[in-house]
Amino acid sequence: MAADDSSTTILHLASGNGPITRTILSTPLRNASPTEIPIIDLSALSSSSILADRQHIATQIRTAATTNGFFYITNHGIDSTLISSAHSASLDFFRQDPTLKEPANTIHSTANKYIVGWKPPKTQKINHFEGADKRESFSLRYNPSWDPDAVLPLPDKIKQAIKVDEDGFPFTKTDVTVPHLKESIIPLYQAVLRLGRNLVRCFALALGLKENGFDNKFTYPDVSLAVNYYPPLDEVEVARNVSIGSHTDFQLFTILWQDDSGGLEVLTRQGQWLRAPPLKGTFVVNFADYMQRITNDKWVSTVHRVRNVSGGERISIPFFFGFNLDESCGTLDTCLEEGEEKKHEEISCWEWVERRIKHMNQMSKDEK
Template identity: 35%
Template sequence: MAAAAVEPSSTQTEARQAAQAYLNSRLTNGTSTPSTNPGQKSPFTIPVIDISPSFSPNLADRKAVAAQIHAACSTSGFFQITGHNIPSSTRQGILDLAKRFFHTLPREKKDALHVRHSKYFRGWEPAEYTYVNPADWTGEQAAPETKEGFNWGYEEGLDATGGDGAYVELDGGKGNGNVWPREEDLPGFYATVREYYAEVLGLARHLFRLFALALGLEEGAFDGMVTHPGGIARLLYYPPSKDPRPLEAGRKDDEIGLGAHTDYECFTILLCSSAPGLEILSPEDEWVEAKAVEGGFVVNVADFLMRWTNGVYKSTVHRVVNRTREERYSVPFFFSINYDQMVETLPSCITPGNPSRYPPVRAGEYVLERLKATAKDG
């Protein structure tokens, strides 16, 4: 069983409450459909950014990509990237692995990996065990979540750099809390995870240098904060809809893959299969379908980056509703700074008209507090 819960500090509690208040305020204003009067304003479009110039030795090329990222992050906090250099075989391999895990591993072997056994919420996560938005547990509008997941975090064996030997877990403990299926139960599982994770971790570190440029900082400003970073990843499965219907005005969804929420860390890199389902709350407070770009990744700002930038960058409210008869798979990677690092407002984002809104909070403790709030018996 999971270890005894540690009481959160007042700062952690306040940070969690602030995140919930932000989510609630956005959902209060949000509608259930895209605009019915698109001619009255410019429709929201999701930026697609080719980041291939960011690998150029020319700083001007890298800054040009960073400027596009800044524009996206200061409006919706949501964009898609191409030109990232992660092979298609690696991307398809992890999606195929998700299908194998959810459909071939017997229930009793999944149950041995259940997240209830882990104080870090690692392992198998059945649909009925969590609600990503804790307010949905008692909400009259809530529909049961249909997602099924498998969660793991950073470990040095997954890091192509080998790490710096200083990784600490969410609660500051040494080692890592990952659990894995036995090799004989799912041959090649860990090797496939390692191949994908190493690639996306490298991409995340590269993107963080672009975020630094986007914020007017030195390109390596965050490098020392991601030497043993938090990097929770998930395999997710969304079953086909029992009653597939498009997003319609005034209709309550009876099936929700993953409820409306914001992510906790700095930013998320999402790989998904061809089946649609991801929807974001646009700056105009309308739900908009986010159709995946072939060969691309979805990237969205999460709570740490919003706190760090004093609200200049927006943490994206999003949800997943599979409205088709297709199975949907996705692999989100939630990138954080080192868990023993403090998150506090960047001085450059504090102005006389925008004083610091957020007190400092330790990265790992904040994420752990948010995860605990999602579990029904947490």
């Protein structure tokens, strides 16, 4: 982050169109207000058959999407025991000696390029201008065998887009990783996958479409789960390091569970960093780049980062959601005002993700 003047700094970021910058205000970091990152009650998604109730949720989502692109969800239907089990198993995995985790290292994976398995400390740099992330992670891609709604066998065009690690759940068949990690992660994965599909129907309503307007684009979605482990930043590191660098997400939206340590920070359109503190019983939802494109920049793909200054370890579990990778979607007509032109060309989800990765990696090469 380079100095601009006494009141602002410049933040450098990767995007699907190359490096971009954001002007950051020098105002002190503070907690987000309920209007900046609202809490949205999803009770009616499962308990009500009345369209007006679901439309009310959609209206709240639209307001959040066009403000800062972040919101909390409560009464989401995810059993707390699934969360606590996944949290506990994740800590057991990460607290192991690195030599015990090494067989799960993504360098050994048969699907390494699809980010399946463990990424050790100092191997991830989501924002190359901010240095290496101070974290390690365990990641999974979409696997139809874990999707209760997947129709098998897979259509040929889907087979070409979905890459599944031949080891299934990475490396838990060996004795060197936590044996209950799979037993804990997969049920949570499945529950949040169902929640994500329900949210997609609310998003369709919020965008002026029928509830099922996106259903055929989420039959085999581009979903990934990551468990992030953040050791604490010490006083010296806080000034020059991040737990995970400033970035936007790639596809449509993310559903995030975070423990009670805090550290998630969200950048407003005005350039103010806000804390998104953990709220008991909630997930955090934020929109991503592809969603911003198809809404003609109406819905915000918001820059965010993590700085774990809690003094202890931190676990977060984000679920990244996107259309099927073979799907394509242009700017939605419902997002265009009269006489407004489309700002982005149509691009397939696969091409968009590849473009985002390419430009992020290019930043690393330019840095060298």
